[in-house]
Amino acid sequence: MSSIKTFIADFGWPRIIIALFLLSLFVAAPIVGVDLGASIGDVLNRFGQNAIMVLALVPMVQSGCGLNFGLPIGILAGLLGSTITMQLGLTGLTGLLVAILITIVFGVIFGYLYGKLLNNVKGEEMTIAMYVGFSAVMLFSILWLVLPFNKADLVMGYAGEGLRRSIALEDYWGKLLNNFGQFSIGGTPIPTGLLLFVGLCVFFVYVFMRTRTGTAMTAVGSNPDFARASGVSVERMRTVSTVVSTVLGGIGILAYQQSFGWVQVYDAPLFMAFPAVSALLIGGASVTKASMVNVVLGTFLFQGILTMTPSVINNVLKNELSEVIRIIVTNGMIIYALTRKTKVAK
Amino acid sequence: MRNVKSFVADNIVTLIFLTITIIAIPFSGLSGSYIISNLIDRFARSSFLVFALILPIMAGMGINFAMVLGATAGQIGLIFAVDHNIMGTEGLILATLVGIPLSVGLGWFSGQVLNRARGREMVTGFILGYFMDGIYQFFGLYIMGWLIPIRTAQVMQIDGGGVRNTLALESVRGGLDKIVSLKVGPFSIPVVTFAVIAVLCLFIIWFRRTKLGQDMRAIGQEQGISHAAGINVDRTRILAIVISTVLACIGQIIYLQNLGNMFTYTSQRQAGYYAAAAILVGGATVSKASIKNVFIGVFLVHALYITTPLAGKALFKSAMVGQYMSDFINYGIIASALVLHAWKNKRAADLARAGLRMSAEAQAAAGGVA
Numbered sequence: 043m044s045s046i047k048t049f050i051a052d053f054g055w056p057r058i059i060i061a062l063f064l065l066s067l068f069v070a071a072p073i074v075g076v077d078l079g080a081s082i083g084d085v086l087n088r089f090g091q092n093a094i095m096v097l098a099l100v101p102m103v104q105s106g107c108g109l110n111f112g113l114p115i116g117i118l119a120g121l122l123g124s125t126i127t128m129q130l131g132l133t134g135l136t137g138l139l140v141a142i143l144i145t146i147v148f149g150v151i152f153g154y155l156y157g158k159l160l161n162n163v164k165g166e167e168m169t170i171a172m173y174v175g176f177s178a179v180m181l182f183s184i185l186w187l188v189l190p191f192n193k194a195d196l197v198m199g200y201a202g203e204g205l206r207r208s209i210a211l212e213d214y215w216g217k218l219l220n221n222f223g224q225f226s227i228g229g230t231p232i233p234t235g236l237l238l239f240v241g242l243c244v245f246f247v248y249v250f251m252r253t254r255t256g257t258a259m260t261a262v263g264s265n266p267d268f269a270r271a272s273g274v275s276v277e278r279m280r281t282v283s284t285v286v287s288t289v290l291g292g293i294g295i296l297a298y299q300q301s302f303g304w305v306q307v308y309d310a311p312l313f314m315a316f317p318a319v320s321a322l323l324i325g326g327a328s329v330t331k332a333s334m335v336n337v338v339l340g341t342f343l344f345q346g347i348l349t350m351t352p353s354v355i356n357n358v359l360k361n362e363l364s365e366v367i368r369i370i371v372t373n374g375m376i377i378y379a380l381t382r383k384t385k386v387a388k
Numbered sequence: 389m390r391n392v393k394s395f396v397a398d399n400i401v402t403l404i405f406l407t408i409t410i411i412a413i414p415f416s417g418l419s420g421s422y423i424i425s426n427l428i429d430r431f432a433r434s435s436f437l438v439f440a441l442i443l444p445i446m447a448g449m450g451i452n453f454a455m456v457l458g459a460t461a462g463q464i465g466l467i468f469a470v471d472h473n474i475m476g477t478e479g480l481i482l483a484t485l486v487g488i489p490l491s492v493g494l495g496w497f498s499g500q501v502l503n504r505a506r507g508r509e510m511v512t513g514f515i516l517g518y519f520m521d522g523i524y525q526f527f528g529l530y531i532m533g534w535l536i537p538i539r540t541a542q543v544m545q546i547d548g549g550g551v552r553n554t555l556a557l558e559s560v561r562g563g564l565d566k567i568v569s570l571k572v573g574p575f576s577i578p579v580v581t582f583a584v585i586a587v588l589c590l591f592i593i594w595f596r597r598t599k600l601g602q603d604m605r606a607i608g609q610e611q612g613i614s615h616a617a618g619i620n621v622d623r624t625r626i627l628a629i630v631i632s633t634v635l636a637c638i639g640q641i642i643y644l645q646n647l648g649n650m651f652t653y654t655s656q657r658q659a660g661y662y663a664a665a666a667i668l669v670g671g672a673t674v675s676k677a678s679i680k681n682v683f684i685g686v687f688l689v690h691a692l693y694i695t696t697p698l699a700g701k702a703l704f705k706s707a708m709v710g711q712y713m714s715d716f717i718n719y720g721i722i723a724s725a726l727v728l729h730a731w732k733n734k735r736a737a738d739l740a741r742a743g744l745r746m747s748a749e750a751q752a753a754a755g756g757v758a
Contacts, residue, residue: 159727162730162731163730163731165507165730166510168508169508169510170723170726170730172511173719173722176719177723177724180716180719180720183712183715184700184709184712187709188706308712316515365525366526368522369521369522369525373516373522374522376515377516380508380512381512
C-alpha cells in the first residue's frame with residue numbers, strides 16, 4: 043500500500059488523471075462512433091510532429107536554465123532554414139538536408155547569443171526567455187515582410203514582396219519523412235520515416251547527455267557550486283545547453299512542417315513553447331530534471347489528448363469544449379510543475 | 389559627471405524608449421495636439437490598471453502577471469451589468485460590486501499559488517493568467533446561458549451558447565468619464581476619472597505607511613528576517629496579491645467603460661501585457677516601483693503605441709510592418725527592462741564579490757588571517 047502511495051506521490055496526481063482521461067477517451071471513441079484506427083494514426087503522426095520540439099527542452103532543463111520558454115528562437119532558426127532553402131528552389135531530400143544544415147547554422151548563432159543573454163540573467167531565466175522569445179517572433183514578423191524573398195509561391199501575390207502567412211511545402215519536401223516506408227496495420231497508418239527521424243534525434247540527445255559534456259551539463263544543473271569546484275565552467279555549459287536546445291527546436295519545427303505540409307511564419311511560433319513545455323511536464327519531468335522517457339511519454343499523452351478530445355467530444359457535445367480542455371490541461375500542468383517542491387536542491 | 393552617469397544607468401530603460409519616441413514622432417506625421425489629446429484620453433483610461441502592479445513589486449513578488457485574473461473579474465462584472473441592462477454609472481457600480489468579491493477570491497487563489505512558487509512568481513503568474521483564460525472561457529461559453537441564464541439577446545452568442553466574443557458596452561460607455569467632462573481648449577478632460585486616479589494615488593501613499601504596507605516592504609527586502617521579526621510572510625504576500633487583483637478588476641472596468649466594447653475572451657490578456665510594459669518603461673524594476681514610475685510609464689508607453697506603428701509604416705512603406713512593430717515594441721519593452729534589471733543586479737553582485745575578495749587579499753597580504 044505504501045509503495046503505491048509513494049508511486050502516486052512520485053508520479054503525481056495530474057499525470058495519473060491525464061493518463062486515465064486519455065485511456066477513457068480511447069475506450070469511449072468506438073462507442074461514440076469514432077474510427078479508432080485512424081485516431082491512433084493521427085496520434086502517432088502528431089507525436090512525430092511535436093516530439094523533437096519537446097526533446098529540445100531537455101538540455102536546458104538539465105543544465106539548470108529551467109523550462110525553455112524561449113523555444114520560438116529555435117523555431118525561428120528552423121523557419122529561416124526552410125524559407126531560405128525554398129527560395130533557393132531545392133526540393134526533396136536535398137531540400138530537407140539543406141534546410142537542416144541552414145537551421146543548424148542559424149540555431150548555433152541564435153543559441154549562442156541567447157545563451158549569453160541567459161547567463162546574465164540567472165534566476166529570472168524563464169520569464170525573460172518567454173519575453174525574449176515573444177520579441178524575437180515579432181521582430182522576425184517584420185523581417186519576413188522586408189527580407190528579399192521573391193519566389194512566386196513564397197511571397198504574397200498582389201504585392202510580390204513579403205512572405206505568405208502559410209507556404210505550401212507540397213512541391214518541396216512535404217510529407218517526405220511521413221511517406222518514407224509508411225505502412226498500415228488494420229487501418230492505422232504508421233509514419234515510419236517520421237518516427238525513425240524522431241528516434242534518431244532522441245538517440246542523439248540520449249548519447250549526448252552521456253558524453254563528458256552532457257554529464258558536466260547535468261552536474262551544472264544539479265549543483266553549480268560543486269560543478270565549478272570540479273573545474274566545470276558553469277557559464278559555458280549553460281551556453282552549450284542553450285545552443286543544443288535552440289538547434290533542436292529548429293529541427294523540431296522542420297519535422298513539424300514536413301508532416302503538416304505548410305511553413306507558417308509571422309506570429310505562428312509565438313505560443314509554440316507552451317504545448318512543448320506542458321508535454322514534457324506531463325511526461326514526468328520537473329523544472330530541474332528531464333529524461334528521454336519524459337519526452338516520449340509526455341508527447342504521446344499530450345498529443346493523444348489533443349487529438350482524441352475533439353474527435354470524441356465533437357461527436358457528443360460542442361466543439362469548443364475541447365479547446366477549453368486544451369488550455370486548462372496545458373497551463374494547469376505547467377503551474378503544477380512550477381509550484382511543486384522539487385526534490386533536487388537548487 | 390558621475391551623477392549623469394548614474395542617472396543614465398538608473399533610468400536606462402526609460403531613456404531608451406524616450407529616445408525611440410522622440411525619433412518616431414516626426415516620422416509618424418502626427419500633430420502635437422492629436423498626440424496630447426490622445427495621451428489624456430489614454431491616461432485616464434488605463435493608468436488605474438498599472439497601479440495594480442505596485443504592491444506586489446513592493447512585496448518582492450515581481451510583476452504580478454496574474455493581475456489578468458482581476459481584469460477577468462471586472463469583465464464578468466460588466467457582462468452582468470450589460471446583461472441586466474443597467475445603464476451608465478449605475479451599471480459600472482453593479483459591475484464593480486460583482487467584480488470585487490470575485491477578484492478577492494481569485495486574488496486569494498493566485499496568492500496561494502504564487503506562495504508555492506517562490507523565486508519564480510513572475511513566470512507562474514503569467515501561466516496562471518493563461519490557465520484562468522481556460523476557466524473563464526468555460527464559464528463564459530458553457531456556464532453562462534446554462535446555469536446562469538442570459539437575459540439579453542445582444543450578450544448571447546448567435547447560436548445561443550454562452551457570451552458573445554465581442555460585447556458592445558454602449559449602455560455603460562463613459563459611465564465614469566462623462567459624469568463631469570471639462571473642455572480645455574481642444575482637449576476634453578474626464579474629471580471624475582482623474583479624481584478616482586488621484587484617490588488611488590493617495591490610497592497607495594497612505595497604504596505604504598500602514599503596518600501592512602511596512603510589512604510588505606520588509607518582506608520585499610528579506611523574507612527570512614521579516615519572518616523572524618514576527619511578520620506573517622505568507623499572509624502578507626497573499627494580501628498584496630489580493631489588493632493587486634481587486635485594483636486590476638476596477639482598473640479593467642474603468643478601461644472598458646472608456647473603450648465602449650470588449651473582446652470578451654481576450655481583453656483581459658491585453659491588460660496584463662500592457663500594464664507590465666507601462667510600469668517597466670516608467671523606470672520601475674521588478675523590485676522597486678513608485679507612483680512616479682506609473683505616471684511616466686503610462687505616458688511614455690502610450691506615446692510609443694501612438695507613434696511607432698505609424699512611424700514603422702512610413703519608414704517601411706507597409707501597414708503590416710507598423711502592426712508588427714507595435715507588438716514588437718510591447719514585448720520588447722518588457723524583455724529589455726527585465727534583462728537590463730537582471731543584468732544590473734548581477735553586476736552589483738559581482739562587484740560586491742570582487743570587493744570582498746580584494747579586501748580579503750589585502751588582509752592576507754598584510755599578514756592577517758584570510
